[in-house]
Amino acid sequence: MLNKPLSRRDVLKMAGVGGLGLLLGGGAAGALFTGTQAVARRKNVLNAGRAHRAAYPFYGEHQSGIITPSQNFLCFASFDLTATKLDEVRALFKKWTTAAASMTQGAMLGNESTNTNPNLPPADTGEAAGLIPSKITITFGVGPSFFDSRFGLAAKRPAAFPDLPKFRGDALQPQWCGGDIGVQVCADDLQVAFHAVRNLARLARGTAVLRWTQEGFQRTTAAEPTAGTPRNLMGFKDGTGNPDVNNAAQMKQVVWVQPEDGASWMANGSYMVVRRIRMRLEVWDRSTLDDQQQTFGRYRDSGAPLGARDEFDPLDLSAKDEAGKPVIPLNAHSRLAHMEGKTKLLRRAYSYSSGLDLKTGQLDAGLMFICYQRNIKQQFIAMQEILAAEDKLNEYITHVGSASFACFPGVAEGGYIGDRLF
Amino acid sequence: MLNKPLSRRDVLKMAGVGGLGLLLGGGAAGALFTGTQAVARRKNVLNAGRAHRAAYPFYGEHQSGIITPSQNFLCFASFDLTATKLDEVRALFKKWTTAAASMTQGAMLGNESTNTNPNLPPADTGEAAGLIPSKITITFGVGPSFFDSRFGLAAKRPAAFPDLPKFRGDALQPQWCGGDIGVQVCADDLQVAFHAVRNLARLARGTAVLRWTQEGFQRTTAAEPTAGTPRNLMGFKDGTGNPDVNNAAQMKQVVWVQPEDGASWMANGSYMVVRRIRMRLEVWDRSTLDDQQQTFGRYRDSGAPLGARDEFDPLDLSAKDEAGKPVIPLNAHSRLAHMEGKTKLLRRAYSYSSGLDLKTGQLDAGLMFICYQRNIKQQFIAMQEILAAEDKLNEYITHVGSASFACFPGVAEGGYIGDRLF
Numbered sequence: 152m153l154n155k156p157l158s159r160r161d162v163l164k165m166a167g168v169g170g171l172g173l174l175l176g177g178g179a180a181g182a183l184f185t186g187t188q189a190v191a192r193r194k195n196v197l198n199a200g201r202a203h204r205a206a207y208p209f210y211g212e213h214q215s216g217i218i219t220p221s222q223n224f225l226c227f228a229s230f231d232l233t234a235t236k237l238d239e240v241r242a243l244f245k246k247w248t249t250a251a252a253s254m255t256q257g258a259m260l261g262n263e264s265t266n267t268n269p270n271l272p273p274a275d276t277g278e279a280a281g282l283i284p285s286k287i288t289i290t291f292g293v294g295p296s297f298f299d300s301r302f303g304l305a306a307k308r309p310a311a312f313p314d315l316p317k318f319r320g321d322a323l324q325p326q327w328c329g330g331d332i333g334v335q336v337c338a339d340d341l342q343v344a345f346h347a348v349r350n351l352a353r354l355a356r357g358t359a360v361l362r363w364t365q366e367g368f369q370r371t372t373a374a375e376p377t378a379g380t381p382r383n384l385m386g387f388k389d390g391t392g393n394p395d396v397n398n399a400a401q402m403k404q405v406v407w408v409q410p411e412d413g414a415s416w417m418a419n420g421s422y423m424v425v426r427r428i429r430m431r432l433e434v435w436d437r438s439t440l441d442d443q444q445q446t447f448g449r450y451r452d453s454g455a456p457l458g459a460r461d462e463f464d465p466l467d468l469s470a471k472d473e474a475g476k477p478v479i480p481l482n483a484h485s486r487l488a489h490m491e492g493k494t495k496l497l498r499r500a501y502s503y504s505s506g507l508d509l510k511t512g513q514l515d516a517g518l519m520f521i522c523y524q525r526n527i528k529q530q531f532i533a534m535q536e537i538l539a540a541e542d543k544l545n546e547y548i549t550h551v552g553s554a555s556f557a558c559f560p561g562v563a564e565g566g567y568i569g570d571r572l573f
Numbered sequence: 574m575l576n577k578p579l580s581r582r583d584v585l586k587m588a589g590v591g592g593l594g595l596l597l598g599g600g601a602a603g604a605l606f607t608g609t610q611a612v613a614r615r616k617n618v619l620n621a622g623r624a625h626r627a628a629y630p631f632y633g634e635h636q637s638g639i640i641t642p643s644q645n646f647l648c649f650a651s652f653d654l655t656a657t658k659l660d661e662v663r664a665l666f667k668k669w670t671t672a673a674a675s676m677t678q679g680a681m682l683g684n685e686s687t688n689t690n691p692n693l694p695p696a697d698t699g700e701a702a703g704l705i706p707s708k709i710t711i712t713f714g715v716g717p718s719f720f721d722s723r724f725g726l727a728a729k730r731p732a733a734f735p736d737l738p739k740f741r742g743d744a745l746q747p748q749w750c751g752g753d754i755g756v757q758v759c760a761d762d763l764q765v766a767f768h769a770v771r772n773l774a775r776l777a778r779g780t781a782v783l784r785w786t787q788e789g790f791q792r793t794t795a796a797e798p799t800a801g802t803p804r805n806l807m808g809f810k811d812g813t814g815n816p817d818v819n820n821a822a823q824m825k826q827v828v829w830v831q832p833e834d835g836a837s838w839m840a841n842g843s844y845m846v847v848r849r850i851r852m853r854l855e856v857w858d859r860s861t862l863d864d865q866q867q868t869f870g871r872y873r874d875s876g877a878p879l880g881a882r883d884e885f886d887p888l889d890l891s892a893k894d895e896a897g898k899p900v901i902p903l904n905a906h907s908r909l910a911h912m913e914g915k916t917k918l919l920r921r922a923y924s925y926s927s928g929l930d931l932k933t934g935q936l937d938a939g940l941m942f943i944c945y946q947r948n949i950k951q952q953f954i955a956m957q958e959i960l961a962a963e964d965k966l967n968e969y970i971t972h973v974g975s976a977s978f979a980c981f982p983g984v985a986e987g988g989y990i991g992d993r994l995f
Contacts, residue, residue, distance in 0.1 A: 223793075226926075267874070269863035276858055277808020277873055278924075281801055282792050326931055341763075342792040345806070345926050349936065353858055364928050364936070370704050370764040371645070371793060379703060384767070386699020436698055436775055441691035451699055452689070502700075504648075504767050505927060506786050509748055514771065514786070 205339070206284040209252040211561040216288030217421050217523050218396040218406060218497065221381075222337040225367035225501040225519060226344040227425065228351065229294075229330030229554055230359040237302045241573050243358045247291070248567040250354055254347050257284035260354075276353065278346050285340035289347055291568050292333045292423050292556025307572060309414030311526040312422055312557050318539035320550065327427045327552025330362045335423065335521065341366065363552075365427060367501025367519040380454060380462065384502050384516055385435055385547070387447050388454035391462055392485065394495050405495045405530075406523050408560075416571040419560035421523040424531045427503070427552025430517035435547045446543045448483030456485065482543040487534075494533055496524040517548065527555060627761070628706035631674040633983040638710030639843050639945050640818040640828060640919065643803075644759040647789035647923040647941060648766040649847065650773065651716075651752030651976055652781040659724045663995050665780045669713070670989040672776055676769050679706035682776075698775065700768050707762035711769055713990045714755045714845050714978025729994060731836030733948040734844055734979050740961035742972065749849045749974025752784045757845070757943065763788065785974075787849060789923025789941040802876060802884065806924050806938055807857055807969070809869050810876035813884055814907065816917050827917045827952075828945050830982075838993040841982035843945040846953045849925070849974025852939035857969045868965045870905025878907065904965040916955055918946040939970065949977060 207215045234240055250260055259266060261274020298308035317323075334351060338344040345366075352361050369381040383389040394401050403409065408417045435443070444450055444457060454462035458470050458478035466489050470478040479486050504516040524530035539545070559569050629637045656662055672682055681688060683696020720730035739745075756773060760766040767788075774783050791803040802810040816823050825831065830839045857865070866872055866879060876884035880892050880900035888911055892900040901908050926938040946952035961967070981991050 267862065269866070270861055272859055273808070273862050273865075273873070275808075276806075276854075278804045278806050279792075280804060280808065280874070283794050285794060326929075340793040341790045342804075342924065345924075345938075349806075349854065349858075349938075352936075353855075360934060361929055361936070364926075366926060366928075368763045370701075371762040372705050372707060382700045382702060382764075384698075384700050384771075386695070386697075386702065432698075432771065433775075436771075437694055439692055440689065440695050443695075444691070451695070452702070502764065502767075504786075504788060506788075507748075507783055512782060514774075514783070516767075516771075 205286050206256050207286055207288050209255040209289070209562070210564045213407065213419055213421075213561045214288075214290045214558060215255070215561075216290035216335055216337055217499075217558065218402055219286075219288050219337070220396065221369060221390075221499055221501075222286050222288070223339045223369050223371045224337065224341040224344050225521075226336045226341070226348045226364065227367070227519065227521075228334045228336065228348045228364045229362040230332040230334070230352075230355060231362045232297075232301070232331045232359045234358045235301065237304075237573065239358050240302060241567075241569075243355055244291075244568045244570075244573075246354050247351055248562060250350060251289040251291075251347075251568070254279075254350070255284060255287050255289060257282070257287075260350055276346065276350055279340075279343050282340060282343055285338040285343045287336065287338035287340075287343050287347060289351075290335040290337075290423075290558055292335075292420075292558035293569070293572075294330050294333060294554060294556050296329060297331045304572070307414065307416065309408075309412075309417055309557060311408070311412060311414070311417075311528060312555070313528050313532070315424070315527075315532065315553060315555055316536075318535055318550070320539055320545055321553070322549050322551055323553050324551050327363055327365070329554050330556075332359060333423065333425065333554060333556035333558075335425075339371070341368070365503055365505075365519055365552075367503045369501060383500070383518055384430055384432060384504075385443070385447075387443075387449065387451055388462060389500055389518075390498055391449075391454055392466075392489065393498050396497070401495075402497075404525070406497050406525060408525050412525065417557060417560065421525065421558050422527045422531075423556045423558050424520075424522050424524075424527060425552070425554045425556075426518075426520040426550050428518045428520050429515065429549045429551045431513070431547050431549070432516060433513050438547075445480050446484060446547070448479040448485035457483075480543065482541050484538070484542050484544040487537050487542050490534055490537070494530055496522045496530045496534065498522050523558070531555075627708045628678050629708055629710050631677040631711070631984070632986045635829065635841055635843075635983045636710075636712045636980060637677070637983075638712035638757055638759055639921075639980065640824055641708075641710050641759075642818065643791060643812075643921055643923075644708050644710070645761045645791050645793045646759065646763040646766050647943075648758045648763070648770045648786065649789070649941065649943075650756045650758065650770045650786045651784040652754040652756070652774075652777060653784045654719075654723070654753045654781045656780045657723065659726075659995065661780050662724060663989075663991075665777055666713075666990045666992075666995075668776045669773060670984060672772060673711040673713075673769075673990070676701075676772070677706060677709050677711060679704070679709075682772055698768065698772055701762075701765050704762060704765055707760040707765045709758065709760035709762075709765050709769060711773075712757040712759075712845075712980055714757075714842075714980035715991070715994075716752050716755060716976060716978050718751060719753045726994070729836065729838065731830075731834075731839055731979060733830070733834060733836070733839075733950060734977070735950050735954070737846070737949075737954065737975060737977055738958075740957050740972065742961055742967055743975070744971045744973055745975050746973050749785055749787070751976050752978075754781060755845065755847065755976060755978035755980075757847075761793070763790070787925055787927075787941055787974075789925045791923060805922070805940055806852055806854060806926075807865070807869075809865075809871065809873055810884060811922060811940075812920055813871075813876055814888075814911065815920050818919070823917075824919075826947070828919050828947060830947050834947065839979060839982065843947065843980050844949045844953075845978045845980050846942075846944050846946075846949060847974070847976045847978075848940075848942040848972050850940040850942050851937065851971045851973045853935070853969050853971070854938060855935050860969075867902050868906060868969070870901040870907035879905075902965065904963050906960070906964050906966040909959050909964050910956065912956055912959070916952055918944045918952045918956065920944050945980070953977075 265274035681697040687696035
């Protein structure tokens with residue numbers, strides 16, 4: 152967890168009374184960067200002003216950005232490799248490791264000399280100069296196509312990482328699908344997130360190219376005591392039923408690949424599914440509140456399950472009304488997604504808005520659904536097969552994009568992203 | 574100007590010690606909503622949790638969102654009228670006035686009954702429920718096409734509001750151009766801004782349809798003492814040379830239409846130009862720091878003019894280096910945009926990022942350039958003709974979208990948007 156952010160003035164004050172040690176020693180483990188990084192950062196000319204706050208660690212047992220509480224913005228980037236040799240891929244991941252470790256601590260890429268030499272393109276593109284790290288996380292994974300014949304890694308593909316089937320109702324468009332490598336960048340500042348994707352793409356030149364990117368957002372006032380669970384663009388709270396990221400046992404059970412799962416290079420990693428889900432907002436906006444609430448099986452205002460009072464009340468799936476009809480309809484989204492409590496996954500969704508659909512003149516807006524799990528077949532695929540077949544919400548949504556990525560375990564300092572696979 | 578935001582806890586504390594009057598009476602004029610609105614808001618069921626803070630007034634001499642300090646996000650919406658009668662347009666503007674006045678104060682559209690009647694579509698789409706107003710401003714204008722033969726208003730078109738000419742290098746795409754009505758929505762929360770555009774579009778059903786929309790962003794950590802002038806996606810500070818919005822005399826001279834300008838319905842209004850400017854970031858990122866600095870005529874790190882030390886140092890256009898060459902090149906962007914200090918306009922620009930250009934695989938990202946002025950011909954057109962012909966920056970940018978709007982004066986309470994035109 153993060154501490155309450157410190158302002159630059161707080162930092163100076165603390166340094167004044169207790170020396171720098173107070174700052175570096177304080178706070179929950181991992182929430183603040185190390186002394187070495189702090190010194191490196193301070194030397195960076197363009198970065199001199201960044202306050203020492205709100206940084207998640209890049210190195211660790213797990214990648215950040217998975218059980219990390221959702222930041223306000225997403226920049227998702229899918230890459231295709233143009234390289235033909237595994238060595239080139241390895242070199243890219245090494246470069247990306249160094250870059251991601253810097254950017255998550257709010258540092259510029261390169262150093263003073265590579266950013267101020269007039270005869271070179273600057274090492275860092277500069278648009279995040281002076282900005283705080285903004286809780287940025289950069290999470291890397293590889294797609295099914297990474298395990299084709301190009302790099303000799305077919306035998307390493309985990310059984311828990313199959314291709315996604317075509318689900319009923321899918322209307323996938325190639326420009327929002329797939330990719331050899333997926334990078335989920337999240338931050339509380341969209342400019343900071345954009346900067347990371349752009350600089351990773353720049354470092355990949357000659358080795359990989361962007362296949363698709365998509366920005367996403369949540370409300371930016373999450374710090375408000377009244378903000379509560381974010382609402383999606385249908386006006387309903389989204390994420391109420393998520394497992395508890397503070398429950399380590401549950402995270403092991405639901406999210407983190409375990410040694411006994413096979414594919415040992417993935418232990419402590421997680422499988423990600425991304426779906427770009429277009430919402431037919433104009434149609435939704437013409438349906439009655441009752442229709443909307445029956446669709447989700449929850450009240451719009453409170454987020455409580457139908458028949459219950461509070462957002463976090465359990466779903467009573469057996470409750471019947473006076474006429475003997477289920478209070479939560481059999482095809483309600485929350486009932487189906489609940490999977491009788493047996494199958495869970497960790498959702499990490501963002502809204503997106505991408506202007507108008509030129510063909511229809513309607514809003515191209517909806518949900519960048521992202522989820523993490525230990526086994527894609529037993530979790531996402533099992534759940535989505537049921538939702539695709541029965542969910543009343545399907546009247547109002549269309550899945551237009553789809554990708555899945557095996558997200559590596561965390562990187563130890565001195566290692567690089569994916570080092571356990573190669 | 575806004576006060577320092579109050580948290581909900583602050584509000585309760587103040588109410589405890591001094592009663593509600595303290596809150597309503599305190600602060601700079603216009604920064605807090607009126608008592609009547611506060612009561613209306615508290616009655617609104619979905620909105621009960623919104624903290625009382627960070628709201629700009631909707632009613633007033635001028636529209637908010639013009640000389641208002643830039644919020645972090647933009648949702649720009651251009652509409653085309655499908656109505657055939659002026660009465661329908663007037664009715665739309667009346668509906669929009671009520672809606673905009675509510676939304677800028679953080680209230681939901683409609684009332685408790687229209688938002689909780691199960692048999693009706695809710696009056697408000699709900700995704701901003703519980704969120705604070707986030708400094709949202711909603712600024713309305715009408716385009717040149719509004720004055721064609723449809724509504725009998727051709728004679729009211731101001732001379733200071735001509736069609737934009739085709740500038741050298743323009744590569745305009747119809748999907749980013751024009752519109753009968755332009756609405757600039759800005760807020761510190763993108764979800765709040767999106768909510769406003771969507772609900773305005775919904776209220777317009779049967780009268781007007783969206784023609785194009787575009788989101789934009791700046792860094793969200795503007796409150797940081799180190800944030801300074803925002804940087805554009807080229808990594809340079811953007812807006813350094815802007816006139817001072819706190820200088821009322823200068824605003825009269827540069828931004829606000831004056832009674833002697835003709836078109837009396839526009840007095841205290843302002844003319845807006847919007848240009849969607851694509852940046853060729855991949856090319857920019859390969860050019861040297863020296864090239865980049867010569868292009869802007871400023872240092873990337875400090876934002877100071879070449880040859881000067883501080884960001885706000887004046888441009889010394891006559892300075893020569895030892896070889897007798899101008900220190901600030903003759904084709905540098907800052908030199909040309911400076912117009913020898915004679916022509917100014919008020920810039921209010923946002924970065925945009927809209928995924929990949931499917932044809933080239935490159936980032937579709939750049940600048941939503943928005944500016945306000947008293948006379949489009951003498952200000953934007955005069956400046957852009959020079960920039961289009963000579964600016965070194967043209968190697969790296971392409972204007973792909975363009976629109977202009979006559980933004981009405983402010984609305985008095987009891988009036989409606991555009992009432993002085995009709």
